[in-house]
Amino acid sequence: MDVERKDWVRALTAHPVSRLNATADQLAAVCTVRLTRLPQAGLGLLSLIDGALHESYYLGEFPLSTCSVELAFPDGRQAEGGAQVMADDAELARSLAIFDAILAARLPGWEQVAELVTSGALQRGAENGRRRAMLAATRVDFALLSDADEDTDEY
């Protein structure tokens, strides 16, 4: 798997939330989950740099859920994980934090999480491809009327 940790949330959230929560519950059943930051749903504030004078301002808010966990396995292994996700869903944040801990430390079940990340990244890639297609299909090269042959249509 060659998806960096900073891109795991984007990849994982390509899957249905119900599937993510079910998988997280299944993986968490064999370890102890300690919440180091309670799952919480709220808002984030989006700060943007304006493109004209490069000053920052707040464009608006977005739903944000967060959670941090520590996992402890019966064999003594432990790992820390956390997630912030643009969603109004604290349970989803908890699931993503569990995945983050498991995958980062290669704890039991990490292959399952890696598969979710890989397939999610593929879905995101396909989504990017569809967006690029809209660009490519509508690329325009306007010609000035004075420069164009009368009977030549342009693209």
Added chain:
Amino acid sequence: MSYVAIKGGGRAIAAAAAAAEYLRTAEGLLNTVAEPLAIDAILHQLRHLVDRVIAEGGVYHPQFAALAIKQSLGDTLEAAFVLRAWRSTRPRLAATPALDSSRMRLIRRISSAFKEIPGGQMLGPTPDYALRLLRLELMDESPEAFRAIARNWLQNYPEAQLPDTFPKVLDALRRESLLPPISPPHGATPFDITREPLVFPVPRSAVLATLARAETGSLLAIAYSNMRGYGDVHPTVAELRVGYLPVLLPHPVTGELTEVGEALITECEVVAMYEADNTSDKPTFTVGYGACFGHNEVKAISMAILDRALRKGMQNGPSNPSEDPEFVLLHVDGVDSMGFAAHYKMPHYVTFQSDMDRLRATQRKSEEPV
């Protein structure tokens, strides 16, 4: 101004809400297969309506914006109000670092300044060049035909070797010293209009934030006044882009910036004619900036014009309403202004009784012999 407390009417108020629900669902009386509007249908088929509500509500939550549209029967002002009411119940958990919009994953990118721009112009999904004629075939669109359109488009879409991001047109102009220099970052936290009242003069960050969640029609009307003659901004759109901005926050464990999601935004950068001033600085074009959540180009262009106009007004004093920060910023918010207009429907029995008493007294006085 004074109001009067009233009581009673509870049953009528509940019945009024039920009557509105009756109208929402009355289609079912005549059509036995009538179905409620699905949130997904609103999200996809009324996407510009959703975009407008997320921008005016100030919260990027397309699903709840669609729900707000459904429950308000398509009234955008009410829908934005509902969305803001929801946001007021949520705790603020984090703020992103200042994000760079050049990282947007674009679906549209045009310039009216140059025929050729680095990376190329791409029209994307737009009705700009469509005839404004009714498409009567949509009156009776079959579900099969509806589903086939996107499927066919996907089968034929070109494999595109395009970069993820594109350079900005303004950066090229700036490299040629045709634009004002960028001031070094001053480190000040941007103004948060959701937490602080506007007390004038306000910083530019307050101006941009207020315009970004302004009501589209209000913004357009005041920008249009400037374009038409009550002002002097005749801009050239250096670049108008629509795309998905990756939203980044530090990872809770590593601290590394992590993509937590993405937001569709529209951004417009305009260049306006330079102005000679008395300083020894080299003359440059002036610039204006507009951006908002969702795909809303008229709003972004209007905002860019007003950004430019307001900066002029703040520097030299306003010479028309669109250059006056107090006039513009205090009148463009949809929820504020609709609230004020709607409050006139509320009982004003005591104040109006007082008005009548005063008028009668004045009439009596005027009838008295001098």
